[in-house]
Amino acid sequence: MAHTYAxxxxxxxxxxxxxxxRHKVVIIGAGPVxxxxxxxxxxxxxxxxxxxxxxxxxxxxxxxxxxxxxxxxFDRLGxxxxxxxxxxxxxxxxxxxxxxxxxxxxxxxxxxxxxxPFLNLQQYHVEHFLTDRALADTLIDLRFRNRVTGIDPxxxxxxxxxxxxxxxxxxxxxxxxxxxxxxxxxxxxxxxDFEGELFEERFLIADIEMEGDLPSERWFWFEPGxxxxxxxxxxRQADNIYRIDLQLGPHADPKDESRPEKVIxxxxxxxxxxxxLDWVSVYSFQCRRxxxxxxxxxxxxxxxxxxxxxxGARGANDGLQDADNLxxxxxxxxxxxxxxxxIDSYNRERVQAADENIRQSSRATRFMGPANGVxxxxxxxxxxxxxxxxxxxxxxxxxxLSTPCIYATTGPDxxxxxxxxxxxxxxxxAPQGAGWLLAALGRDAMLLAINCDAPNVADLPVLxxxxxxxxxxxYLGRAGRALxxxxxxxxxxxxxxxxxxxxxxxxxxxxxxGRA
Amino acid sequence: MNLIDTPxxxxxxxxxxEFLAAHRGLTEAQSHALNAQLLLILANHIGDPAVLRAALxxxxxx
Numbered sequence: 032m033a034h035t036y037a038x039x040x041x042x043x044x045x046x047x048x049x050x051x052x053r054h055k056v057v058i059i060g061a062g063p064v065x066x067x068x069x070x071x072x073x074x075x076x077x078x079x080x081x082x083x084x085x086x087x088x089x090x091x092x093x094x095x096x097x098x099x100x101x102x103x104x105f106d107r108l109g110x111x112x113x114x115x116x117x118x119x120x121x122x123x124x125x126x127x128x129x130x131x132x133x134x135x136x137x138x139x140x141x142x143x144x145x146x147x148p149f150l151n152l153q154q155y156h157v158e159h160f161l162t163d164r165a166l167a168d169t170l171i172d173l174r175f176r177n178r179v180t181g182i183d184p185x186x187x188x189x190x191x192x193x194x195x196x197x198x199x200x201x202x203x204x205x206x207x208x209x210x211x212x213x214x215x216x217x218x219x220x221x222x223x224d225f226e227g228e229l230f231e232e233r234f235l236i237a238d239i240e241m242e243g244d245l246p247s248e249r250w251f252w253f254e255p256g257x258x259x260x261x262x263x264x265x266x267r268q269a270d271n272i273y274r275i276d277l278q279l280g281p282h283a284d285p286k287d288e289s290r291p292e293k294v295i296x297x298x299x300x301x302x303x304x305x306x307x308l309d310w311v312s313v314y315s316f317q318c319r320r321x322x323x324x325x326x327x328x329x330x331x332x333x334x335x336x337x338x339x340x341x342x343g344a345r346g347a348n349d350g351l352q353d354a355d356n357l358x359x360x361x362x363x364x365x366x367x368x369x370x371x372x373x374i375d376s377y378n379r380e381r382v383q384a385a386d387e388n389i390r391q392s393s394r395a396t397r398f399m400g401p402a403n404g405v406x407x408x409x410x411x412x413x414x415x416x417x418x419x420x421x422x423x424x425x426x427x428x429x430x431x432l433s434t435p436c437i438y439a440t441t442g443p444d445x446x447x448x449x450x451x452x453x454x455x456x457x458x459x460x461a462p463q464g465a466g467w468l469l470a471a472l473g474r475d476a477m478l479l480a481i482n483c484d485a486p487n488v489a490d491l492p493v494l495x496x497x498x499x500x501x502x503x504x505x506y507l508g509r510a511g512r513a514l515x516x517x518x519x520x521x522x523x524x525x526x527x528x529x530x531x532x533x534x535x536x537x538x539x540x541x542x543x544x545g546r547a
Numbered sequence: 548m549n550l551i552d553t554p555x556x557x558x559x560x561x562x563x564x565e566f567l568a569a570h571r572g573l574t575e576a577q578s579h580a581l582n583a584q585l586l587l588i589l590a591n592h593i594g595d596p597a598v599l600r601a602a603l604x605x606x607x608x609x
Contacts, residue, residue, distance in 0.1 A: 412583035422591045 034155055034270075034309070038086040039162065041176040046193070046200035054080050054204040055365050057191055059179050059217055063094065063154065064333030064350040065210030066161035070108045071358030073170035075474055075519075077365055080202065081171055082193060084178040084211075088162065091310035092153040092238045092274050094347030095266065096249075098433045100457060101351045102146040103469055103521070110160040111146075117269050118152035124249040126429055128414045130256045134424045135248075138432070143501040144460045145467040149344065149432070151247075151268045153238070182207065182220050182329065189328050206361060208330045210354070215335035221326060225338065227319030227389065231281030232400040234341075235288055235313050238272050239298060241306040245273065251429040253399075253414055257300035262399045262429075264342070265301065272309065275301060276341075278399060285313035316340040316396050318389040324353075325378040332357055337385040340392045342399070342430030349388050352435060353381050359474075359519035360545065369543045376545030384436035391431045398428035440547050442516075442525040443538055449508040458521045461501035468496065472521055476542055478535065482512040486532035491516075491539055518542055550601035 045051055056072060058065045061083035069081045097105075097114070105111040122139040125132050138148035165171045180199065181192030189207040193200055209217035250265040252258070261278035268274055275298055279288055287293060289311045298306065320337035324330065333350030357377050363369035401410040416423035435457045442454035451459055458479075461468045471494060478485050478493045481502060485493040496502055507513055516525040516538050525538035556562050570578050590599055 408579055408583050409587070412580055413587065415580070416584050416587055420588070423587060426587070 034153070036087040036090065036155075039166075039175045041086060041196060042174070043197050044174055044177060044193070044195060044200060046202050047195065047197055051200075051202045053188070054078070054202060056080070056206050056208065056361060057082060057189065057202065057204040058208045058210055059191075060084075060209065060211035060215075060333075060335070061158075061162065061165070061173060061175075062089065062210060062212060062333070063157055063161065063347055064354050065208070066158065066165055067104060067108065067351050068208060068210060068332065068354035068358055069165055069171045069173070070161065070168065071104075071354060072362055073165075073168045074107070075359060075362035076170070077362040078170040079172070080204070081165065081173045082177040082179060082191075083173065083175050086175040088155040088158040090155070091236075091312060092155070092268055092272065093312075094154045094157075094341075094344075095151050095268055095274055096344035096348075097150050097152060097157070098344055098348040099144060099146045099148050100355075100433075100435045101348045102150060103457075103460070104351050104355050105157075105160075106146070106470065108161070108164065110157075110164055113160045114150065114152060114157065117156055118150040119247045119267050119269060120147035120150045121247045121249060121267070122148045123246075124251065124429075124432075126417075126424075126427055127250070127252040127255065128418070129254055130252075131418075133414065133417045133427070134421075136424075141501070142462070143505060145469070146460070149249075151266050151274075153268050153272065154347065156269060179211070179216060179220075182217055184221075184326070184328050187328065205365060206328050206330060208332055208357065208361075209335045210333050210350075211335050213334040213338055215331070217329065218321070218331065218335055221329065223321055223326070225317075225319035226322055227317070227338075228393065229319065230316035230340070230396050230400070232316045232396060233279040233281065233283045233285060233288075233313055234316070235277045235279055235283075235294065235297070235311065237275050237277075237294060237298060237311045238268070238309040239275060239302070239306040240270075240272050240309055241302065242271060243305075253427075253429070255301075258297065263301065264429075273302070273306075279313070280400070283313070285315075289313050314341075316392075318393045318396070320382070320385045320389065323378055324381055324385075325374055330357065330361075330374070330377070332381075336381070337388070339385070339388045340396055342395050343388075343391060344430075344433045345388045345392055348433045349384060352384065353377075355520050356381055356522075363519075363543065369545070373543065373545035376547070379547065380436070380438045383439060387436050388433075395428045395430045438522065438547075440524070442523075442541070443527060443530075443534065445510070445513075445526060445528045447508060447510045447528055448513055448526055449505060452506050452515065452523055452526070454523050454525055456523055458515070458517050458523050459505045461496075461505055462499060463497055468502070469521060472517060474519055476519055476524070476539060477517045479506070479513075479515040479517060481506055481515070483514065483529075485514060486530070486535060488532050488535045488539060491535070516542065548595055548598055550598050550605065552605065 056079040264276040317338040332353040438455035
């Protein structure tokens, strides 16, 4: 059944009648990024006002492939069980050229993780789970049909003007975070421009509903017979809804291509006639970002800060990691626990992540829509070679799937320890007793002690970790013992085979100051 | 490892003849395709990015 969009209730905000007390954080946009940020702040005891211009969840599936890291974030925010129950986990991808499968891949690696590598679930379902959670949280003041029409930052705060069905009002906050998407009004009001590349390539995306039991796998076609030399992608989602992405080429007219008379015959060629069309959209490939994500007291997160073509699931997953990176920093600065310079590290780290996403996505876009001449020659010959030689499969680029960025850092490291858990990387999960390591990490910085006693460091809780095979593989390698300093966003800040309290305290100070 | 830019094939004439024989009877487009595949196969065989970069630079040199 197609999704029905019940509106969330509008409540007249207090600011319409009397000036509101100054707020700590105002978040603009209650999409996945804004909701995750508000929930993460609330977990850390920081209240926020969350302004949403609309009053319903997203139309159409939009972001629908959630990465393991996003699922781990959902787990901390208390919606992972619902997401896992409703969504379609997958790890196998199949890549076809013409009408033949040329190879498949499997992203699953043993039983070290609680979460699957990917899970498909329409954005509107995820937004529903997050919104329900936010509405139930007393630290989140979620206001629907509150549209920001003005923003006026100064040295230590922001004044925001908001229009509601009952008129306009203003509120003041220490920080504003713009999570208002690709067409961010905050970005426009501050006169900030994107830098980067706009590709000519256009894609049509459609949600279709059909009975049947296609496998829970990612299917990608280069030049399929059913779609005239262009690329196509098929994903299974929840509720018998499938998502189809079709490359349209540079000269397609988005309006014309979105007409059902045009869309339905195209999809019939992929899966036959028995389906219902739920939603269609046409988008162009963009690889662009703001020069800086932090502009004084206004911070950008998600699509308002960077636009990335969707192959590889790098849009919303990247946005959630923005929120994940920002939440603890904002909370610590507002609590006076960390200097404002900690916020600058958000800019540094998430710009690095956006650039990595942009680089990956630009390459994938080129591979899908090669320029005539040598680019097309080599693309085609890589596909031909991939049928007969395994090495060439690594060159086939149907989108490199999202993995967390490993932040550049000079945090203490020991070369004897495994690369997967080096400083700057998200702490890999591992079973612990009846539960999981990531779930045992708190909301604060933590010291993991594996096969050793941890030196006593002020304000640093210690988590003794059981050295089972997954922990040995991911955290010890050939070393017999180790200490890991983990940030509040579960990123590894430093690690040692042996360390004294002074060394650890120094790394902890660098963590709270946001030093690279 | 450095790029070998001194003679390294025992009988270069033999190799050139074999290489050209592989192209015999092909259209120009088919020849381009063969060359592209051959380059990808050899690049993968070499593997070492420093050697590949040096080879690229030598080829671009006028």
